[in-house]
Amino acid sequence: MTRLRVIKPVVDLLRSPKGPRDRQLLFGDPVDVVDETDGWSRITSDKDGYPGWVRSDQLGPEAQQTHWVTAPATHAYQQPDMKSPDRVSLSFGSKLCVLSEQNRFLETELGFIPAIHAKLSTTHLTDPVAVAELFLGTPYLWGGNSRFGIDCSGLVQAGLLACGIPCPGDSGDQERELGTALPAGTEPKRGDLLFWKGHVAWVYGENMLLHANAYHMDVTFEPMDQAITRILEQGDGPVISHKRL
Incomplete structure (x- = not known):
């Protein structure tokens, strides 16, 4: 069994390779890979134990999760500047590895995310x-x-x-x-x-x-x-x- 994480913004968790969607996983979600075949990985989702199949190229190595997205959605920008090109959109609940904080932006592997859109991974909401x-x-x-x-x-x-x-x-x-x-x-x-x-x-x-x-x-x-x-x-x-x- 191999420990990996989701490296795409949203990934369909399928019932079988190329099969119907049962659930979805978000960027940074940890998974356990229990089998691989023809470019597909059979995984178990860490957050709820849900099993299924994802494309193997949608997974990458584990990384320390420091923050998570608490806005409904956010953008990762090329620079710590809201006028710079946006690279990707992330949903509420996505998990981040923050490298630094600059000009009210959090630097991540995807780009710069507004700091106001995320909280420390140890933070839980209350309602x-x-x-x-x-x-x-x-x-x-x-x-x-x-x-x-x-x-x-x-x-x-x-x-x-x-x-x-x-x-x-x-x-x-x-x-x-x-x-x-x-x-x-x-x-x-x-x-x-x-x-x-x-x-x-x-x-x-x-x-x-x-x-x-x-x-x-x-x-x-x-x-x-x-x-x-x-x-x-x-x-x-x-x-x-x-x-x-």
Whole structure:
């Protein structure tokens, strides 16, 4: 087994070589490589134990992670100057190895990133719902895990991992492993999770959900009673679980 990391901004984690996407990995994510064949690597993601296949050229040697991106997204510039050419875009949650700090920019192997867009790797945020809110308007993407495209379970995972709370990648595993199940009729409160078969949503506030969903095709607010009725009427069933973290 070899320890490597993701060296591209966003990488699809596939079910098989050239197969369908199950999840995504972000720049700097550590992985364990357990097999290699024909330019493909079978890996296990360090952040949640998710297995899958990525192209071998999307991986590189480990490096000390000093910072992580806490803005919804950021650019790496050619110079420590916002008017210099931008080289690449990175999503919230990307992990960085900072070489120096210059003129309010962090020097990395990719270029210079605004210092205001990152925090030390030892820093955890405190409100997973506020983290999820950073993704408002992000396009819905099945299996997505970035600011450039995300799905319902990716949105939950982004919020929890940013706050130092372990979280699996799929909504079914999240329903089984996260929080405490509450009796039917319990009044939802901010930070609770509502689960349907194949879907999960954050409770944002009184009668309000925040979720990535294929109906709106983005991350959006939706009145809770409206969402429950809509999902039932479109044939995806009732709420199956109400969990409190």
